[in-house]
Amino acid sequence: MYYFLVNRTSGKGRSVKVWFEIERILTEKKVEYDVIITDTKDEVLSYLTELLQSNKRITAIIALGGDGTIHAIMNQLIGTSVPFSVIPTGSGNDYARARGITKNYVKEVEKLLKNEQKKIDLLKIGDRHCMTVVGIGFDAKVADEANKTKMKKWFGGLAYFLTIFKVLLTYKPSSIRLKLNDEERIFDKVWLIAIANHAYYGGGIKICPDAMSDDGKLDICIIHSLPKWRLLLILANVFEGKHVSMSGVDYIQVESIQVDSDDPLYVTADGEMMGQTPTAVSVKKDAFHVMM
Template sequence: MKFHFHLLINQASGSGRGQKVGDKIITLLQENQFEHTLYYTEYAGHEQEIIRQLVNTETLQAWDPQNPALTADQPFPLLMVIGGDGTLHQVLNELYHLSVDYPVSYIPGGSGNDFARGIGLSRQPEKAFWQIVKAQEPTKINTLFYNEEIKAEKGVVINNVGIGLDAAIVNATNTSFAKKELNKYNLGSLAYISSILKVLFTQKGFPILVEVNGTEHSFKKAFLCTTTNHPYFGGGVAIAPMAKADKNNIDLVVIERIAMFKIFWLIIKLIRKTHTNSKYYHHFNSSKLRIVSTIPQYGQADGEVMGERPFDITFTTRPQMIWYKKE
């Protein structure tokens, strides 16, 4: 199958990794004489503008295997996103708000790259590229759709939405002066570690209500509340090892606030992947669920901070076509 690749490249993602990955893919395209057009993001929110431009000019096409243009061996215009999970998050949300359903391909170029882990896409750029080229059709992947009633917000999530600990860590890292300085030397992960240690000691337990399949579950001292599409968050931490991105369901993990020495023991269990046996670890699975948090907490969606606020948020599932061949 022939392609005309439309590359949307976020060079700043992953402390500059996006640029390096983009250069590698461009070299591959040139060496193999693939038709391609380049689009570089230059500032926050530029992804949405580029997508609107491609949609408004009808540059992209919806996938239809019966399309006579495909049988005539015409190149299919395939959007290829190169950047971090946040870049892909912005792209898919813009497509959702524009009410269009295009298949998207993705080359991970961020720091965490949890989505690639979750769907079986290589985190090595060249291997991911050939997984895309070898595919003859897109693969249907599950994503999460959320509707937050208090702020009247709706959106698509490829990885997870967190309320509490993980969101507070993301916020602390993003607002850290040290992160900007360390990123200059590709040491941004040190700022993340510093934020983890800081938030672990300051994050308090908070009450939440979880509604699953018509049954309510209340927690007086939740510490971490993560609704996820696949096992990973935080750059490869398997918080929900039972979750699968190719299944039409939602996994929710709630961890209760416990004494500090027990938290460190729970972290050790997490590293050993035995944390699901802890009595402080609670797992729920459904095609629809609701979370209510009345006391303001930080929230994050795919690493994008949602602010410190109360939440009344409902999750359902939403299919998304990703162009790649799982290996």
């Protein structure tokens, strides 16, 4: 049995429209499925809790929603062997983008029905887990501001880009103390630190282009020691991942990182607020089952 979790509010209501298309395909193919269509993440998680506690045979859990919905469901599925996938209908869709999951719903349903699975790594931050990227500093502040406005609802990933200019007017870089595995380093005038398991965040920003979710590594991008105009130049190249070789960018691979700063900095994971620094992130190898 395939179980579909549909967030009615995701993508300006697009999830429900997409679900009706998928339902038609499943019916034609005589696939056994169940579905819950909800307005809130809490309703989704309540349904999922009851489902996991039942004795029902679960072929896969498939979410129709964005990265916030995915983040909540993933943290609920940790420790189970239930495979997960997503049909992207949110504003950012960075997890789907990184995993090559398209908006060709006929194609994606065909892939799901092959029931091919694999394990991927997760990022562990405090008592939570993250599938895509942990952002610290300027990018986390941008994500927080974008989430607070109505722009994200109407402009999707573009909202992050538009919010950059608003935040840039007042944001000041910070001195950061890092512990990279066992090596301690200090970076001055740090704008942002991105800690990645997948390449994308912020609605298509390719912040860590070499990040892979099955290599047991954290890919870390640190942008520092730059005036604002140079930061804008780097951000102009970040959508295609061309920024990593530019001056003022350090790109590192480690298994764990600890971050401390003179002033508390915002921390996000999968675009969701996680609090402020100090914080620690590590990789959890082969921690999650996903559909191919």
